[in-house]
Every structure is written in C-alpha cells, then in structure tokens.
Amino acid sequence: xxxLGKTFDPxxxxxxxxxxxxxxxxxxxxxxxxxxxxxxxxxxxxxxxxLHLGHALNVTLHDVIxxxxxxxxxxxxxxxxxxxAGIATQNxxxxxxxxxxxxxxxxxxxxxxxxxxxxxxxxxxxxxxxxRRLGASCDWSxxxxxxxxxxxxxxxxxxxxxxxxxxxxxxxxLINWCPRCETALxxxxxxxxxxxxxxxxxxxPLADGSGAVTVATTRPETMLGDxxxxxxxxxxxxxxxxxxxxxxxxxxxxxxxxxxxDVDPAFGSGAVKITPGHDFNDxxxxxxxNLPQISVMDTHGRMNDEAGPYRGMTREDCRxxxxxxxxxxxxLEKMEPHQHAVGVCSRCETVxxxxxxxxxxxRVKPLAEEALAAVRDGRxxxxxxxxxxxxxxxxxxxxxxxxxxxLWWGHRIPAYWCERCGEMMVAAERPATCVKxxxxxxxxxxxxxxxxxxxxxxxxxxxxxxxxTPELERYYPTSLLITGFDIIFFWVARMMMMGxxxxxxxPFRDVYITPLVRDQFGKKMTKxxxxxxxPLQIMERYGTDAVRFTLAQLSVQxxxxxxxxxxxxxxxxxxxKVWNAARFVLMNxxxxxxxLPAPAAAGLGLAERWILASLDGAIGEVSAxxxxxxxxxxxxxxxxxxxxxxxxxxxxxxxxxxxQDGERQAAARWVLVRCFDxxxxxxxxxxxxxxxxxWQTLRPYLDEPGLAPHLAIAKFPVPQAQAVxxxxxxxxxxRCIAATEAxxxxxxxxxxxxxxxxxxxxxxxxxxxAVAEFHAEFERWKPYAATMAKTASLGLAxxxxxxxxxxxxxxxxxxxxxxxxxxxxxxxxxxxxxxKKLDEVTAHHRQHQARLxxxxxxxxxxxxxxxxxxxxxxxxxxxxDLLRKQLRLLEAS
RNA sequence: GGACGCAUAGCUCAGCCCGGUUAGAGCGCUUGCCUCACAUGCAAGAGGUCCCAGGUUCAAGUCCUGGUGCGUCCACCA
Numbered sequence: 001x002x003x004l005g006k007t008f009d010p011x012x013x014x015x016x017x018x019x020x021x022x023x024x025x026x027x028x029x030x031x032x033x034x035x036x037x038x039x040x041x042x043x044x045x046x047x048x049x050x051l052h053l054g055h056a057l058n059v060t061l062h063d064v065i066x067x068x069x070x071x072x073x074x075x076x077x078x079x080x081x082x083x084x085a086g087i088a089t090q091n092x093x094x095x096x097x098x099x100x101x102x103x104x105x106x107x108x109x110x111x112x113x114x115x116x117x118x119x120x121x122x123x124x125x126x127x128x129x130x131x132r133r134l135g136a137s138c139d140w141s142x143x144x145x146x147x148x149x150x151x152x153x154x155x156x157x158x159x160x161x162x163x164x165x166x167x168x169x170x171x172x173x174l175i176n177w178c179p180r181c182e183t184a185l186x187x188x189x190x191x192x193x194x195x196x197x198x199x200x201x202x203x204x205p206l207a208d209g210s211g212a213v214t215v216a217t218t219r220p221e222t223m224l225g226d227x228x229x230x231x232x233x234x235x236x237x238x239x240x241x242x243x244x245x246x247x248x249x250x251x252x253x254x255x256x257x258x259x260x261x262d263v264d265p266a267f268g269s270g271a272v273k274i275t276p277g278h279d280f281n282d283x284x285x286x287x288x289x290n291l292p293q294i295s296v297m298d299t300h301g302r303m304n305d306e307a308g309p310y311r312g313m314t315r316e317d318c319r320x321x322x323x324x325x326x327x328x329x330x331x332l333e334k335m336e337p338h339q340h341a342v343g344v345c346s347r348c349e350t351v352x353x354x355x356x357x358x359x360x361x362x363r364v365k366p367l368a369e370e371a372l373a374a375v376r377d378g379r380x381x382x383x384x385x386x387x388x389x390x391x392x393x394x395x396x397x398x399x400x401x402x403x404x405x406x407l408w409w410g411h412r413i414p415a416y417w418c419e420r421c422g423e424m425m426v427a428a429e430r431p432a433t434c435v436k437x438x439x440x441x442x443x444x445x446x447x448x449x450x451x452x453x454x455x456x457x458x459x460x461x462x463x464x465x466x467x468x469t470p471e472l473e474r475y476y477p478t479s480l481l482i483t484g485f486d487i488i489f490f491w492v493a494r495m496m497m498m499g500x501x502x503x504x505x506x507p508f509r510d511v512y513i514t515p516l517v518r519d520q521f522g523k524k525m526t527k528x529x530x531x532x533x534x535p536l537q538i539m540e541r542y543g544t545d546a547v548r549f550t551l552a553q554l555s556v557q558x559x560x561x562x563x564x565x566x567x568x569x570x571x572x573x574x575x576x577k578v579w580n581a582a583r584f585v586l587m588n589x590x591x592x593x594x595x596l597p598a599p600a601a602a603g604l605g606l607a608e609r610w611i612l613a614s615l616d617g618a619i620g621e622v623s624a625x626x627x628x629x630x631x632x633x634x635x636x637x638x639x640x641x642x643x644x645x646x647x648x649x650x651x652x653x654x655x656x657x658x659x660q661d662g663e664r665q666a667a668a669r670w671v672l673v674r675c676f677d678x679x680x681x682x683x684x685x686x687x688x689x690x691x692x693x694x695w696q697t698l699r700p701y702l703d704e705p706g707l708a709p710h711l712a713i714a715k716f717p718v719p720q721a722q723a724v725x726x727x728x729x730x731x732x733x734x735r736c737i738a739a740t741e742a743x744x745x746x747x748x749x750x751x752x753x754x755x756x757x758x759x760x761x762x763x764x765x766x767x768x769x770a771v772a773e774f775h776a777e778f779e780r781w782k783p784y785a786a787t788m789a790k791t792a793s794l795g796l797a798x799x800x801x802x803x804x805x806x807x808x809x810x811x812x813x814x815x816x817x818x819x820x821x822x823x824x825x826x827x828x829x830x831x832x833x834x835x836k837k838l839d840e841v842t843a844h845h846r847q848h849q850a851r852l853x854x855x856x857x858x859x860x861x862x863x864x865x866x867x868x869x870x871x872x873x874x875x876x877x878x879x880x881d882l883l884r885k886q887l888r889l890l891e892a893s
Numbered sequence: 894g895g896a897c898g899c900a901u902a903g904c905u906c907a908g909c910c911c912g913g914u915u916a917g918a919g920c921g922c923u924u925g926c927c928u929c930a931c932a933u934g935c936a937a938g939a940g941g942u943c944c945c946a947g948g949u950u951c952a953a954g955u956c957c958u959g960g961u962g963c964g965u966c967c968a969c970c971a
Contacts, residue, residue, distance in 0.1 A: 007933090174969095192968075199971080217971060230971095264970060272971045280969035341968080354969080386897075390966075393896075397967090485966085516965085553919090556906075559898085560964080564905060566920045573933040584930035636907075636918075651930075741937095748937040754926045790928085844915050851913095856951040865913060865952090872914070 004586060004697060008579040010543030013689045018135060021712050027070075027137045029077035031474035038069035039077040039475035040508075041459050042131075042138060043483045043491070044146065046085035047120050048092050051130035053517040053551075053563065054484060056535040059136050060548045061482050061514060061555060061631055066137055067685035068626050071716035077475045079462050080131070080138035082124060084147045086451040087181055087347050090409040093119050109408050116409050120145075130536065134544060135688045137712070144462045146454040147411070154461035155411045155454050156428045158502055163426045167363045168403070170415070170424075174276070174283040174293075175402050177355035178345040179301030179315075183406040184359050185345060186450060187399060188490055190352050192341040199338035200323065201269060203331045204229060207245035207254050213238065214333055216268025218340055219278070220326070221319040224251050224307045225296040228274040230285060233259035235270050249331055250322065251308045258289050277356050295356045299406075315353070360404040360413060360447065367497035368395045374496060380506045383629050384557045387485060387513045394489050403450045410448030417443045456494035459507035466502075481508040484516065512629045515554075515561040538568060545687035546571035552686050553635040574639060575690050578683070581647050582694040585672045588658045592669055595703035599667040604724075605657075606780050608671045610733045611650040613725035614641060615678045620719045622682055635686055642679050649737070650675065653784050673701045678717045688712065728777075736781035739817055742810045743789035746819040749833055750808060757792035759820035761807065764796070765878065766814060809886055811837070811879045831890050838883040845876035 021027060029039075040062060045055060062078065070076040093116045094104055104112040128143070144151060162168040176185040200220045203212045213229055229246055231238040238257070245254045262285060263272055276286030276293040286293060296307045303310045303318050310318045326332040343352040372395045374380050375388055382388045404413060416425045420439035425431050433440050454461070459478050463471040477499070483492060492511060499507030539547050550571040554561045589596075604612075618641035625634035650671070657668040676698060684691040688711075695711040708714040743760050752758055764774045778796060786794045797818070807818035808830045821830070848869055851857050858866065 007931095187969095215971080219971085262970080268971065274971095279971080281971070282969090284969080340971090343969090389897075393967075489967095518964095554906080559906085562905060564920085567905070569933075570919055573931095576933045577931065580931035580934085582930080587930070632907080640918080647930085648935095655929095744936060745938090748925075751925080754936060755928050840915070847915090851952075854951060858951080860951045861913085868914080876915090 004579065004583050004694065006583075008543070008575060008690055008693070010545065010575075010689065011540075013693045014133070014135070014544050017689050017692045017712075018132060021137070021710065022140060024710070025141075026710065026712050027078070027139050028141055029075070029139045029471075029475070031075075031470040033075045035073060035075045037077075037474060037479070038066070038074040039079070039478045040066060040480050040482070041079040041462060041478055042081065042136075043481075043487070044081045044083040044144075044455065044458060045127045045131070046088050047082045047124040047127070047145075048085055048088050049082075049127040051127060051134075051535050053533055053535050054514075055127075055131065056134060056547065057514055057517055057551045057555065057561065058482060058484070059131050059134050060551045061512070063134070063136055063548070063688070064552055064631060064634075064685040065480065065482075065626060065629075067688065067712070068623075068716060070137070070712075071681065071684070071714060073715065075474070077142075077471075078136075078138040079142060079144070079475075080128065080136070080140060081142075081144035081458075081462060082128065082146070083451060083455055084120075084145065084410065086405060086407050086410040086448065087183070089116060089120070090407050091181075091347065093409075104408065112408055133536070133539065134548065137688075142462070146451070146458070146461075150464065151454060151457070151461045152411055153428075154457050154465050155449065156414050157466050158457060158498065159414055159449070159453075160426055160428050162362065162501075167366065168360060169363065170358065170360050172356060172358050173361070173402075174278075174280060174354050175357050175359050176343065176352045177299070177357065178348065178350050179297075179299065179353055180348050180350040181345060181407075182299050184355075184357060184402050184404060185352065186402050186452075188452075189346045190343040191346045191349075193344050193349075194339060195342040197338050197340055197342075198335045199268060200335045201333040202249075202273075202326055203333055204246045204249065204273070205331075206241065207247040210244075211241075213241060213246060213257065213271045214269040215271045215273040217273055218338060219275075219319070220322045221303075221310075221315055222275040222278045222296065223248065223273055223322065224303070224310060224318075225275045225277045225294040226255055226273045227276060227286065227291040227294060228255050228289065229257050229271055230260045230263050230274050231257065231271045232263045232265040233261060235263075235265045238271060249329060250325055258291075260285055260288065278354050280354055283354070293356055297353060297355065299355075301353050315351075359402050360415075360449075361400040362403055362453075364398040364401050364497070367501055368398050368493075370500045371395060371493065371496040374500060374506045380496065380509060380511060382511045382513060384513065387488065387511070390485065390488055391493060395493060401450075403453050404445075404447040405450055406446070407448050410451060411454055413445040413447050413449060415445040417445075419443055452490055452494055455491055456498040457502070459495055459499060460503055476503065476507075477505045478508045480510045480512060482512045482514060485513045486516075488513070510629075515556065515559055517561050517563060533563065542568045542572045543575060543690075545690045546575050548688075549574065549635060549686050552631045553639070555631040557630065574643070575687065577643055577647060578679075578687075578690060579694070581642070581651060582676065582697070584651060585676050586697055588654075588672065589669060589701060592666075592701065594700040596670045596673055596701045597666070598703065599663065599670050601724075603663050603667045604671070605664070605667070606729060606733065607650060607653040607784055608667060609725045609729065611646065611671060611675055612720075613730070614645045615675050615717075616719035616724075617641075618645075619678065619682060619717045623716070623718075626685075638679070638682050638686065642683070646675055646679060649788075652788060656783070656787060673698060677702055680711060681714055681717045684711050684714075732777045732781055735777075735814065736785050738812055739815065740785045740788045742812055742817040743785070743791065743819055746808055746810055746817065747789070749830060750819060750821050750825060752822065755790070757790055759807075760789065760791045760794050761797045761818045762794070763798075763816040763818070764814070765816060808890075811882045811886075813875050813879070816882060827890055831887065834883060834887050834890065838880065838887065841876055841879050841883060845873060845880055848873040848876060 042062065043058065066076060066078045097103060107115060159168060176187065176190045178185055197218050199216050199218055201214050201216050202220065203214050205212045215229055226248055241257050242259055244257050246257060248255055274282045274285055274291060276283045276291055277295045294306055296303055297315065298304045301315050303313045305311055310321060313321065323332065344350060345352055372392065375391060382391065414426060414428060416431060418434035418437060418439050419441040421434060421437040423434050423436040425435055430444065431442060434442065460472060460476055463469060463476055465472055481492065495507045499505065535547065546568060550567050554567065618637055621637045622634045625637065654668045654672055657664040680691045680695045692711045739762055747758055764771055766774060775796060782794055807820050809816050809818040852869055852873055
C-alpha cells in the first residue's frame with residue numbers, strides 16, 4: 001500500500017516526476033498519430049536568458065493548455081528551443097573577453113564566433129533547464145536553436161526568395177545606428193526617452209551679406225552637415241530670401257534656402273536647418289529637393305573629415321565646441337530649455353545616431369497587407385481581442401525593415417561580391433564563380449541578419465520548412481501562440497507576414513496575449529528598479545505547483561498581474577489542503593479491494609449523488625474556461641470545488657458511512673476515489689507534481705479500461721452525460737446547506753463551544769400542501785445537517801408549534817431555524833442580532849415594494865420579472881413579520 | 894501629438910460582453926476552537942456612496958457621454 005507522508009515535499013516530487021515523464025517519452029509528439037492536433041511553439045527565450053516571472057507566467061499558461069489538450073487526447077506538440085539573440089549574446093561574450101583584456105577584433109571573426117558557440121554550449125541550456133523546473137511539458141527531444149543548420153537553411157532560403165521577388169533590397173539609406181554596438185538597428189530597437197535639452201537659435205548669415213536667417217535646432221553639432229535651410233513657402237518673413245544662399249558658419253560652405261510645406265512656421269524661428277545625413281525628417285526633405293547628404297560622423301559617433309576642424313571629437317564634445325564657437329562669433333542668438341524624445345539603443349541605452357549607410361531592407365508593405373487581412377477575416381484571432389487594434393495600427397503604418405546588422409553572431413547574409421568585377425550575387429549556396437565575369441574570387445557579405453528575421457520563421461522553420469516534413473504537414477499552422485504584448489510588433493506581426501509569405505497559411509490560429517507581471521506595488525519589474533523577483537526563489541519557498549497555480553489564477557485577460565506573497569501562500573495552503581484530503585481518502589481505503597467495485601446506483605445516497613454532480617459541474621466549467629483561455633476562472637473554479645464542495649462538505653459527510661461496514665462504506669469509498677480522481681485530473685494541468693504524486697497512490701483503486709500508468713497522460717475528465725442528481729435533490733441539498741449554516745451561525749451567536757452538541761429545530765414555512773413533501777425531504781438530509789451543525793437533536797416544528805420556547809431563531813426564506821439557548825445566556829445579544837437582521841430585511845423589502853408601486857414598472861417590465869419581484873417582496877414581508885414577532889417574544893422573556 | 898487600459902471591501906482581484914436575487918473570492922482583521930485529513934486548519938463575524946458628474950432605461954456596479962486619477966504603448970517636427 002502506497003502511503004503519503006504527513007506533508008508534501010515539493011522538491012523531491014518535482015525532480016522525480018519530471019524525470020519519469022521524460023524517460024517515458026510522454027511529451028513526445030508523433031506526427032503519424034491520428035486524431036485532432038494541438039500544436040504550439042514556445043517563444044524561444046534568448047540563450048543568454050535567465051528565468052524571470054514573465055517566462056514563468058508564459059510557460060505556466062503554455063503548460064496548462066498543453067497538458068489539458070494532451071490529456072484530452074489531442075496529438076500534441078509543444079515545440080521548445082532558444083533564440084541566438086544576436087546583439088545580446090555577442091555583448092555577453094564581448095564582456096567576457098573584455099575581462100581578459102581582449103576585444104572581438106583581437107580574435108577575428110572566425111575565432112570569435114567559435115568562442116560564442118563555446119559559450120552557448122556551456123551556458124545556453126540554462127534557461128531551458130529553468131523552464132523544465134517549472135514542469136514545462138515540451139517535446140524536449142525536438143529542441144531547436146535559431147542558428148541550427150536546419151533553421152539557418154530556412155533563413156537563407158527565404159532571404160534568397162524575397163530578394164529575387166524584390167522584397168529584399170540593399171540600399172544606401174538613413175538608418176538608426178548605435179555607435180556603441182556599432183551596428184544598424186531597426187526602428188523597433190530604438191526606444192524614445194524624454195530628455196531635457198535646449199533649443200539653440202543660430203544665426204546663419206546670407207552669402208551676399210544682405211542679412212541672416214535664424215534657425216532653431218536641438219542638435220547644433222549637426223550643422224556641420226547642413227545642406228540647406230528650409231522655410232514654409234507662404235512664410236512672408238522669408239519669402240524674399242528664397243533662392244538665396246547661406247554661408248554656413250564654422251565650415252565654409254554655401255547652402256540654399258528652400259521652401260517646403262512641411263516646415264512649421266510657428267515652431268522656433270520658422271526656419272529649419274536641413275541635415276539629410278543625420279535626421280530622418282531632413283533626409284526625406286533632402287530627397288524631395290535633391291540635396292546632397294553629408295555624413296559628419298564615423299561609426300563610433302566621432303566627427304569625421306567632413307567636420308573639418310572638429311574632426312576626431314565625440315558628438316558631445318563637438319556640440320559644446322560648436323556652441324562656444326558660435327557664441328564667440330556672435331551667431332548664437334539664444335537658447336531655450338526644450339524637452340524632447342531622444343532615440344536610444346534598446347540594448348545599451350546609447351543615443352542612436354541617424355546615419356547614412358548601406359544596409360539590407362525588407363519591403364514590408366506588401367507582406368503586411370496579407371497579414372492584416374488574415375486577422376481582419378479571422379484566420380487568426382487575438383485574445384483579448386483589443387490587441388488586434390495594436391497589431392492593426394502598427395501594420396498599417398510600417399516602414400521598410402532594416403534587417404542587416406554589423407555583428408558577427410548571427411545568420412550571415414547570403415550575398416557575394418566578385419572581387420574582380422564587383423558584381424553582387426545573392427544565392428543559397430556560395431557560387432563557385434562570378435556569374436558575370438567568371439572570376440573565382442568571391443567575398444561574402446560581412447553583415448548578419450536581425451535576430452528577429454529568424455524568429456519570424458520559428459513556427460515553421462522548427463518543423464523542417466522548406467522541406468515538406470510530416471511535422472510541417474501535421475502541426476502547421478499551429479493552434480495557438482502565447483506571448484506578451486511587448487513583442488506583438490517584433491515577433492507576432494513578423495511571424496504573420498513570413499508565415500503567410502512562406503507557407504500561404506497563418507502561423508497560428510489564436511494569439512493569447514499574457515498580462516504583464518508587476519511587483520506588489522504595481523510597478524513593472526525591471527533590472528534598474530531592482531524589483532525583479534526570481535521565480536526560482538519563490539519556487540523554492542512555495543513549491544512549483546503553488547507558483548504555477550498562483551500565476552494561472554491571476555491571469556486575467558486584459559489586466560496586469562500583481563504577484564504577492566499572500567497569494568502564493570494561499571496557493572501553498574491549497575496544495576496542502578489537497579494533500580491532506582488525499583491522506584484522508586487513503587487512510588479510509590485500508591483493506592479496500594483494488595480496484596474498487598462500482599456500487600449500484602441505488603446504493604448512492606443524496607450526498608454521494610450531489611458531490612458527483614458537483615464534480616461534473618466543475619469539470620464542465622473548468623474545461624470551458626480553459627477553452628476560452630480564461631485561466632483565472634478555470635483555476636478558481638477548480639479551487640472552490642475542491643475546497644468548498646469536496647473537502648468542506650463531502651469529506652465530512654463521508655465520515656459516518658466510512659465507519660460502517662458494508663454497502664454504505666463501499667459506496668462512500670468509491671465516491672471519494674472517483675471524485676478525487678476527477679479533481680486530480682482537473683487540477684493536473686495547473687499543479688502537475690502534487691497531483692501525479694497523489695494519483696499514483698490512488699491509481700490501484702481505479703477501475704478504468706486502459707487506465708494510463710501516469711496522470712500526465714491520463715484522460716482529462718468529461719462530465720457524465722446522464723444527470724445523477726434530479727433538480728429536486730439539488731434543491732434539497734441547497735436547503736440542507738442553508739439550514740446548516742443558519743444553525744452554525746446561531747451556535748456562534750449563542751456562544752457554544754465548537755464541539756458542543758445543541759438542540760435545534762426547523763419549522764417549514766411553505767404552504768400546508770407542501771409540508772408532507774418537505775418532511776420526506778428533510779428525513780433525507782437531516783443526518784447531514786445534524787453532522788455538520790453538531791446537533792444533539794434536530795427536529796421539525798409543526799405549523800402551529802412555537803419554535804421560540806427558550807430558543808433563538810433565524811429566518812430563511814423557506815423556514816425558521818431555532819437553536820436552544822444555553823443557560824444564563826444574555827438575550828441582549830440575540831436581540832441586537834435580530835434587530836440588525838430586521839433592519840436589513842426591511843430595507844430590502846422597501847426597495848422591492850417601491851419598485852412594485854412604480855406604475856412604469858408595472859406597465860413596462862417583463863411579466864416574469866414582475867412576478868419574480870412580487871414573490872420576493874412577499875417573502876421579505878413574511879420574514880419581516882416573523883422577525884418582529886420573535887423580537888417581541890424575546891423582549892417579553 | 895495620437896491611441897489604449899484600469900478605477901468594486903484595508904490589500905490583491907472576480908462580476909460588466911448579454912442591465913433585474915440582499916455585489917462575491919483570497920489574504921488581512923475580530924471572536925471562539927489543537928473537533929480523530931489538514932492550525933498551511935475549522936466555525937462565526939465585521940468591513941463596500943461599486944472614482945466623480947451627466948445621460949439612456951420601468952430598472953445601471955453593469956450600457957452611453959464627459960471629467961478626474963493611475964498605468965501603458967505608439968510618434969522622424971527641428
């Protein structure tokens with residue numbers, strides 16, 4: 001006989017069961033298996049990643065749905081893996097090298113990349129191990145990495161395809177440049193930070209000496225790259241100057257004054273300096289007017305030869321010097337404090353420099369159209385739905401995506417140049433010779449691709465695309481994507497575009513956007529705030545099951561998630577409750593046959609049928625909630641069934657029959673096991689470890705054809721088709737519970753010790769015709785109420801009996817409940833309780849009556865509603881009368 | 894500058910889509926209990942102008958409009 005210890009030991013259970021599940025191959029996906037499919041890909045964490053609460057939440061929700069679907073018999077695939085995370089990983093290894101006093105340039109490209117691979121071999125699995133500790137039931141045999149040969153082939157393939165279709169191109173353009181990372185960035189990798197600065201007003205003299213124009217700028221140092229000054233065409237102040245030249249101070253160059261309607265005459269001086277080489281607006285305007293583009297900085301953000309005397313200075317130093325020099329020349333008119341948003345590198349916070357550079361781009365618009373349509377027509381649906389607006393607004397306004405990065409760690413762009421004739425070739429395989437001149441000396445593009453380029457292919461590249469694998473055939477499109485809103489643009493949108501482009505199908509049918517995890521003060525968890533909670537630590541403290549349950553329980557759609565110790569402790573207490581209920585059940589199975597024979601339906605008492613019906617209700621509601629991705633409701637419903645229905649009521653009611661021998665005992669045992677089995681299966685997706693541990697001890701008693709050896713692959717429960725509990729019986733149990741609660745409330749009011757037995761009486765208030773029926777019903781639940789309310793005697797009062805002889809009473813809608821007062825009881829307490837109740841009832845009665853007296857209500861409200869109100873008002877009036885009567889009696893005594 | 898979200902008990906949140914029982918839960922608090930599964934527990938109790946102002950309706954925590962407060966995202970106006 002298996003036994004359960006006094007307390008649950010999460011740690012050993014977690015290690016033990018996870019290993020068993022893996023060893024037995026339960027999480028392995030088999031594309032050849034028939035049946036409905038559920039597939040999902042993990043958002044690949046960065047190889048450099050450390051488990052944080054966002055991951056923990058994400059993985060928990062994945063696992064809840066994956067385990068549910070697996071148990072429901074779906075052919076289930078949860079695809080795991082990691083992302084090579086270009087900049088992040090390269091930075092980590094570069095920092096490591098820096099400690100040795102070296103840079104990546106000391107090693108050279110090949111050796112550096114080898115070093116990063118080495119780092120990845122050593123540390124890259126860490127994050128996945130952490131996910132495993134959470135119980136993630138991925139098919140770990142299918143782990144993928146975005147730089148794996150297979151996935152790299154997919155990257156090359158799609159790159160070449162898009163290039164040939166003209167959707168990828170190479171061009172000299174203004175891009176976001178991080179001078180610290182020394183690479184181009186996409187728009188998305190630039191954060192905008194509100195920064196206090198100045199607006200400098202600089203006087204630009206006209207070349208013919210006939211005056212000057214004052215321009216306002218936040219970046220005086222870029223004047224060295226100015227190629228025009230622009231004013232609004234209708235601005236009378238400047239009309240006469242149009243076409244004239246300006247002698248650009250500090251750097252001897254003449255630039256034109258041009259007119260452009262984009263200039264806002266009301267801002268600054270109404271004249272704006274145009275620097276196409278260092279400003280996105282100016283770049284656009286420069287193109288319209290065919291202005292030259294001058295780059296005045298190098299890749300480190302230092303001034304270059306074009307900056308003349310300022311060559312070699314940093315951007316910041318140059319700004320200071322330029323302002324000083326202008327002041328000295330008397331050309332600085334004034335400076336005003338000015339708040340503006342400065343673009344910074346999302347990786348290192350360095351101020352981004354818009355820079356002219358040769359880069360590779362994806363033409364996004366044509367791809368976006370299909371991706372927009374797919375969500376509009378419902379091929380893919382977001383949950384909650386409102387995130388679709390976010391998706392739409394971004395998709396509708398996309399610019400071309402800069403995909404080249406000047407890094408070493410990543411997918412090297414498959415473009416080759418002929419060293420002899422300069423011809424460029426884009427091809428999946430390195431060409432042997434130049435297609436144009438036949439030269440054999442080819443040089444591959446140095447740049448690598450944006451990490452998100454390969455991430456965009458994840459849902460199908462992991463399944464073997466472009467090969468037509470059984471996996472791709474079976475599991476694509478995937479069923480669901482679970483991720484945070486912060487990467488809707490980075491990842492979700494791009495997967496949609498690439499998925500549709502490459503496969504003609506959406507990559508996933510549903511997208512569930514998780515809430516954002518915050519600390520107990522409601523603040524976003526960030527490293528800089530220092531409020532990051534380490535999930536591994538709380539898993540140590542509360543147990544993984546409790547952490548998972550808490551996260552699921554707090555996953556409300558469309559809201560942030562605030563994790564608090566209180567909630568975690570409550571979940572741990574819940575795990576403990578389940579554990580102890582299991583101990584109770586097992587303890588009472590001693591000597592029972594294995595498996596337990598099912599009792600005859602007639603052998604089941606009211607309580608047995610009631611709890612079985614409740615279980616079915618809970619099963620239905622939990623399943624439905626999971627189907628709707630309402631994880632919080634699913635968790636809460638399971639919780640309330642287990643604690644408040646099964647433990648609070650059925651376990652207590654089972655104690656008596658369990659003490660008997662024979663049929664009643666056998667029936668109670670069977671019901672206990674059946675319910676427990678059902679609730680463990682229901683709870684397993686949320687709390688896999690404790691449920692498996694308990695289920696193993698229960699398993700020998702189960703009688704099910706083809707019973708699974710482990711809960712992880714057991715069948716998810718479904719409600720029984722035939723109702724086991726009639727509506728009259730359900731109502732009977734409701735009355736039993738209500739009467740019990742009323743008696744307990746009176747016990748407490750009367751100051752009885754919890755263990756003390758009391759005299760109690762119930763007086764039915766229904767009509768005379770219903771009395772006999774009620775008496776029959778009462779006989780059925782009387783023992784339950786007697787047990788739960790610890791009565792010495794529980795009787796019925798006749799219609800004319802006065803319940804109040806020495807008793808204190810409470811009034812329910814359908815009955816009066818009386819409990820004998822102990823000797824020397826101070827009736828003042830009872831009187832004030834009665835008065836309070838009377839006040840409440842009176843207030844409500846008045847509300848109802850007012851409504852009934854309203855002629856509009858009578859004229860317009862639905863007849864059923866009126867009848868309902870009528871009834872309720874009558875009931876309340878009746879209660880009022882009784883309460884008044886009792887109050888009088890009490891006052892008399 | 895646009896857009897979105899949230900506001901219900903001391904705290905953290907359900908309920909609102911689809912208007913109608915005396916608005917719920919967990920934690921915390923108060924009172925009494927180590928009652929033979931569980932003190933990580935049991936029983937009882939206190940605690941709520943459902944942010945404000947209008948509107949729609951016979952009826953509003955629930956629907957609409959405006960406001961306030963908090964939070965978030967997007968944005969190449971110097």
